[in-house]
Amino acid sequence: MSAEAQVQRRTASVCAKWTWSVLVLVVVIVVCCAPRTVDAYTNQWAAHIEGGPEVAKQVAADHGFRYLDKILGDWYHMEHRSVSKRSTEPQKKVHTRLLRDNRVLRAEQQRSKSRTKRDYVERHSSPTMQMTFNDEKWPAMWYLNRGNGLDMNVQEAWAEDITGTGIVVTILDDGLEKDHPDLLRNYDPEASYDVNGQDDDPMPRYDAMDSNRHGTRCAGEVAAVANNSNCAVGVAYDASVGGVRMLDGDVTDAVEARSLAFNSQHIHIYSASWGPDDDGKTVDGPGELATRAFIEGITKGREGRGSIFVWASGNGGRDHDNCNCDGYTNSIWTLSISSATENGLVPWYSEACSSTLATTYSSGSNGEKQVVTTDIHHHCTGSHTGTSASAPLAAGICALALEANLRLTWRDMQHIVVRTAKPANLKAPDWVTNGVGRNVSHSFGYGLMDAGAMVKLARRWRTVPEQHKCEVPAPNIGRTIPPKSQITLMLHVKECSGVNFLEHVQAKVSLTAGRRGDLQIQLTSPAGTKSTLLAKRLHDASKAGFNQWPFMSVHTWGERPHGSWKLEIHNEGRYLAELGEWKLVLYGTNTSVEGDELAIGGSKGNVDVDQIQSNVVDTEGDPLGGSQRVDQATHTEVEQTTNEDQTSGACKTTAGNQCLGDSTNCSKAKQQGNGAPQPDVYEILKSISTDLKSLKETHREDLISLKKSLELYRTIVQEISHKLYFIAAFSDQLHKDMEAVVRACTLKEVDSLTLENERLREDMWLEPFGA
Numbered sequence: 001m002s003a004e005a006q007v008q009r010r011t012a013s014v015c016a017k018w019t020w021s022v023l024v025l026v027v028v029i030v031v032c033c034a035p036r037t038v039d040a041y042t043n044q045w046a047a048h049i050e051g052g053p054e055v056a057k058q059v060a061a062d063h064g065f066r067y068l069d070k071i072l073g074d075w076y077h078m079e080h081r082s083v084s085k086r087s088t089e090p091q092k093k094v095h096t097r098l099l100r101d102n103r104v105l106r107a108e109q110q111r112s113k114s115r116t117k118r119d120y121v122e123r124h125s126s127p128t129m130q131m132t133f134n135d136e137k138w139p140a141m142w143y144l145n146r147g148n149g150l151d152m153n154v155q156e157a158w159a160e161d162i163t164g165t166g167i168v169v170t171i172l173d174d175g176l177e178k179d180h181p182d183l184l185r186n187y188d189p190e191a192s193y194d195v196n197g198q199d200d201d202p203m204p205r206y207d208a209m210d211s212n213r214h215g216t217r218c219a220g221e222v223a224a225v226a227n228n229s230n231c232a233v234g235v236a237y238d239a240s241v242g243g244v245r246m247l248d249g250d251v252t253d254a255v256e257a258r259s260l261a262f263n264s265q266h267i268h269i270y271s272a273s274w275g276p277d278d279d280g281k282t283v284d285g286p287g288e289l290a291t292r293a294f295i296e297g298i299t300k301g302r303e304g305r306g307s308i309f310v311w312a313s314g315n316g317g318r319d320h321d322n323c324n325c326d327g328y329t330n331s332i333w334t335l336s337i338s339s340a341t342e343n344g345l346v347p348w349y350s351e352a353c354s355s356t357l358a359t360t361y362s363s364g365s366n367g368e369k370q371v372v373t374t375d376i377h378h379h380c381t382g383s384h385t386g387t388s389a390s391a392p393l394a395a396g397i398c399a400l401a402l403e404a405n406l407r408l409t410w411r412d413m414q415h416i417v418v419r420t421a422k423p424a425n426l427k428a429p430d431w432v433t434n435g436v437g438r439n440v441s442h443s444f445g446y447g448l449m450d451a452g453a454m455v456k457l458a459r460r461w462r463t464v465p466e467q468h469k470c471e472v473p474a475p476n477i478g479r480t481i482p483p484k485s486q487i488t489l490m491l492h493v494k495e496c497s498g499v500n501f502l503e504h505v506q507a508k509v510s511l512t513a514g515r516r517g518d519l520q521i522q523l524t525s526p527a528g529t530k531s532t533l534l535a536k537r538l539h540d541a542s543k544a545g546f547n548q549w550p551f552m553s554v555h556t557w558g559e560r561p562h563g564s565w566k567l568e569i570h571n572e573g574r575y576l577a578e579l580g581e582w583k584l585v586l587y588g589t590n591t592s593v594e595g596d597e598l599a600i601g602g603s604k605g606n607v608d609v610d611q612i613q614s615n616v617v618d619t620e621g622d623p624l625g626g627s628q629r630v631d632q633a634t635h636t637e638v639e640q641t642t643n644e645d646q647t648s649g650a651c652k653t654t655a656g657n658q659c660l661g662d663s664t665n666c667s668k669a670k671q672q673g674n675g676a677p678q679p680d681v682y683e684i685l686k687s688i689s690t691d692l693k694s695l696k697e698t699h700r701e702d703l704i705s706l707k708k709s710l711e712l713y714r715t716i717v718q719e720i721s722h723k724l725y726f727i728a729a730f731s732d733q734l735h736k737d738m739e740a741v742v743r744a745c746t747l748k749e750v751d752s753l754t755l756e757n758e759r760l761r762e763d764m765w766l767e768p769f770g771a
């Protein structure tokens, strides 16, 4: 072997070693820093087992599980004895073995979810005026004693001797210091449980950071004992209060479900000041079991009147989060509460969204006061903050209303809040007057809660008529929304069985997008009330889009459902977005609720039954019209576009989709068409429509299977693009590292070549010649 070749081989092997170590490094980096797309699997399972707890216990024992407890229905919570507490991969063997047992109908290995408490850390407090209670911090409780319409009018309720007596509130959180001197008298063991520790004791775990003080702080706002010379005064200071310790550990679907369903015949009100991360990029909601727990709660809790779930709307304001992306506050079953500062401003942490029902006071900027309440170690604090502090105040006010009238259902409570909340003194740029004359805002809902007014109204309240629901699928499928553009879709609701007066409205939307945070969605009711269902989220770069996400709005409460609803989707980004399908889910009552007779019929101008007839798209059984199962007797009829488009056949046929997106051109065409309606065009359209219908009928099966394949392809394509994205990111990094290696190796090579050359020159060449 020549000396040069030897030199080359040596450098090559050095380079190879380097390359390998860099590769290993890269792999390690990629593995360690890869975004946690899937939450960690825990050692807990939820299993659907028929035959009662005894059978479940036996099953658990037979498969190496520790039986924990019943979750709800026939679902049981159990923990495997040897599976590790956290892993990135599911335990397939244990799972399969469990499923093979034919006593087990279904089972889910529980995954840990990211749930954040809705306070934040900052300091401030100062006392103000003096009143009748001797509790040391009472003078500092500005949000209860300022008067002049600048508190939540709680004293008016107290003056009527409504103080929460007989009402049970529980705080779903990180525990409750049950022996706190200001809570002890009102502490209710039956409203308390420790889901994290699997026992009856909700005491928080103490650590150096006091990281589990949150639940105790929330409890004091509701039911700190009044006039005991200690600390604070709760809004419902004679109510019973308990704590469910569930945030200090893995928060899984089963843990949430057990907490939400806990002792629902005893507990009246559940207060939750936590939720999915408020980071401005998460879209997450209750899982299957938690959803069932909500449903059981509102249908069976409180002897069928329904558990009252009060929820903090979220603290993601700084990250431009939108509380409609949080499936807990966005739910119709939760009474979702935002915050206002001492000066009536929108706090910096506040998230604006159309599912927020009302507001209570909380902390604000540095100069503004915060919330006074009990703290762990038997302490008292003047610095409870965020929407975390708002939800328990609302829960306390609801407890007062409930004492005034125990028969209130979960929906009655929401109706009463809508009717009594006060917009006065709350400053937001987006207050609008809706179709029934109520002012509503995305930051404050219907305004500041008014305890006195709620108690008064609760006393004379007659239970609302039963809730009806109708679903109106939109026939517009697969519309693309190019970058820097928007689409406008009309959905005409002609009939909505049993719903004549609206409560909650959901737009269930499936969207794909190159960057989810670039999208904005607005919904305008027939009465002209415009809700922002989704605002831009700067941090949300997800490609996951939305899959039948039920964006909820309470802004059209009391309006009529009939007429044209308008959905606008704006895509302000650089990537293509595509609307898959969407539908309206309208909730409400058949007859008007007491006091609503005066309501303005918002949709009169839009309904013209005669005109609608010929343009109705029959969605019943239409495989392309929406795959959802519809749970109502009479199906709603749907019109693809406004009735205006009908008289402008030219616009509709020639301009097609643009017609909807470009209202100026559309209305021009409409004006031309309006003057002289052309019956022949009608006839042609009619016959085309008949032909289409019969075609659809004959090819029904094909269409269904086609649709299924398309859906399958879509999932596959999504998956592939997801993977490609990661591969791209990975190879990018790899490329950079390889370049670095090559650079390093080249240098090294030159170095060693030079070195070797010099040595060789000295050794072999230069000596003979150099002499």
Ligand SMILES: *[C@@H]1O[C@H](CO)[C@@H](O)[C@H](O)[C@H]1NC(C)=O
Pocket (backbone or CB within 6 Å): 132, 133, 134, 227
């Ligand atoms: C609180 O207790 C004091 C006596 O310590 C009493 O004078 C006052 O009336 C009480 N206040 C209320 C609201 O009961």
Ligand SMILES: *[C@@H]1O[C@H](CO)[C@@H](O)[C@H](O)[C@H]1NC(C)=O
Pocket (backbone or CB within 6 Å): 423, 433, 437, 438, 439
């Ligand atoms: C709604 O706001 C408008 C404009 O600020 C005001 O004139 C009106 O009185 C308000 N209506 C109610 C019911 O508060």
Ligand SMILES: *[C@@H]1O[C@H](CO)[C@@H](O)[C@H](O)[C@H]1NC(C)=O
Pocket (backbone or CB within 6 Å): 497, 498, 590, 591
């Ligand atoms: C709604 O009310 C009308 C009139 O009272 C009644 O005829 C109809 O059956 C009701 N519909 C439903 C779905 O309850």
Ligand SMILES: *[C@@H]1O[C@H](CO)[C@@H](O)[C@H](O)[C@H]1NC(C)=O
Pocket (backbone or CB within 6 Å): 655, 662, 664, 665
């Ligand atoms: C309206 O439509 C016509 C063709 O139908 C087109 O030439 C024109 O540019 C459109 N106007 C606008 C404002 O888009």
Ligand SMILES: [Ca+2]
Pocket (backbone or CB within 6 Å): 135, 182, 224, 225, 226, 227, 228, 229, 230, 231, 232, 233
């Ligand atoms: Ca006290």
